[in-house]
Amino acid sequence: MNKSLEAADNPILLTTAAQLSEAEMSWKGNEVLGIDTEFVRERTYRADLGLVQLSDGATAWLVDTVKLENLEPLRKLLVDPGVTKVLHSGSEDLEVLLNSVGDTPAPLFDTQVACAMLGQPLQMGYHTTVNWLFGIEVDKEQTRSNWCKRPLTDRQLHYAAMDVVLLPEMFETLSLRLGEKGRLDWLEEEMERALRNARQTVEPEAAYLRVSGMGRLDDESLKALRALAAWRETTARDRNLARGFVISDAGLMNLARQRPDSRNAARDIEGIHPRALERHAPRLLELIDGAKSDNRPVFKPSQLDGRQRKMMGELRNIVQKRAKELEIESALLASRKELERLLRAVTEGGDLPERFTGWRKTAITDDLLDLIG
Numbered sequence: 001m002n003k004s005l006e007a008a009d010n011p012i013l014l015t016t017a018a019q020l021s022e023a024e025m026s027w028k029g030n031e032v033l034g035i036d037t038e039f040v041r042e043r044t045y046r047a048d049l050g051l052v053q054l055s056d057g058a059t060a061w062l063v064d065t066v067k068l069e070n071l072e073p074l075r076k077l078l079v080d081p082g083v084t085k086v087l088h089s090g091s092e093d094l095e096v097l098l099n100s101v102g103d104t105p106a107p108l109f110d111t112q113v114a115c116a117m118l119g120q121p122l123q124m125g126y127h128t129t130v131n132w133l134f135g136i137e138v139d140k141e142q143t144r145s146n147w148c149k150r151p152l153t154d155r156q157l158h159y160a161a162m163d164v165v166l167l168p169e170m171f172e173t174l175s176l177r178l179g180e181k182g183r184l185d186w187l188e189e190e191m192e193r194a195l196r197n198a199r200q201t202v203e204p205e206a207a208y209l210r211v212s213g214m215g216r217l218d219d220e221s222l223k224a225l226r227a228l229a230a231w232r233e234t235t236a237r238d239r240n241l242a243r244g245f246v247i248s249d250a251g252l253m254n255l256a257r258q259r260p261d262s263r264n265a266a267r268d269i270e271g272i273h274p275r276a277l278e279r280h281a282p283r284l285l286e287l288i289d290g291a292k293s294d295n296r297p298v299f300k301p302s303q304l305d306g307r308q309r310k311m312m313g314e315l316r317n318i319v320q321k322r323a324k325e326l327e328i329e330s331a332l333l334a335s336r337k338e339l340e341r342l343l344r345a346v347t348e349g350g351d352l353p354e355r356f357t358g359w360r361k362t363a364i365t366d367d368l369l370d371l372i373g
Helices: 002-007 017-027 072-081 091-100 111-116 126-134 154-165 166-181 184-199 204-210 219-239 248-257 273-290 305-325 336-347 359-373
Strands: 010-015 030-039 047-056 060-064 084-087 109-110
Touching: 002 305, 010 017, 017 091, 017 273, 030 091, 030 109, 030 154, 030 166, 047 072, 047 091, 047 111, 047 154, 047 204, 091 184, 091 305, 109 111, 109 166, 109 184, 111 126, 111 166, 111 184, 126 166, 166 184, 184 359, 204 219, 219 273, 248 273, 305 336, 305 359
Parallel strands: 010 060, 030 084, 084 109
Antiparallel strands: 030 047, 047 060
């Protein structure tokens, strides 16, 4: 523990190819390395990576991804099957590493997921986790720093190092506790799922399914939304802009619902910035008009009927009861949205949602299926 804290006080900042190559030789001798990232993501489609931190528990390396162009040594480490990479709440880190370094870390161990499997809150942050495991208070003040601005301050470097130096020891502690409960297989399965999800890209034609409230639209409006959301996804990706900085979800929904046929009519649509309308009005109107002749079916989640709504309450009771028996948060087993997806799949004769396979099959799915019938 003391070595880890000393490492955070004296991190090694890697700013040249020679330094990175030297660090790579040190990484190869480890079976476990903690990894974290610091990035900026406010107005962009893809996060701008500022640092990648690594630690074996005795040394902290901070890879300056702003100054280093060739990150191939880091990519090799990510895919090295002999080194377990330990992250905390790694979903965003996986996405950032894939986009910026070119791959995702595997094998993977997420300490947040491990804690959830030991009864802690599903979204427990790193600082709270460190305090729970080791009684150590970690400074949070640099969380909102601009990690792409140079030079980095000493406080930023210390903060970044503290976010990674304790991960190897957290791995040892949590692995032991999970092993005692027979849940290491649970974690391995969740890690495989997390890596699959990280590698999935958003297909523009399916982007409308991610727009909040889409299930309330009629078929004609959904066709318009599909065209508009696909255009926004492609535009955001090509211009590296956050989706909302192209057009907000509310703007897309209102356009799809009202389907204006002229620039003047479009001006009355709420949720669209005047500059966005000025720039994109011709294309938006063209997309809305074209959607009228689109004969492809649209997906719309069916509304639960009275019997199904009653059953949802019973399903949630089963989940809560089982979670209490397992001493874990119920959301780790299944959220309300996931239960609705399961209920629809079973009653409509579809495939069992992937979320309800694997370790959850015996932990909760079989009981849920018995009720649904």
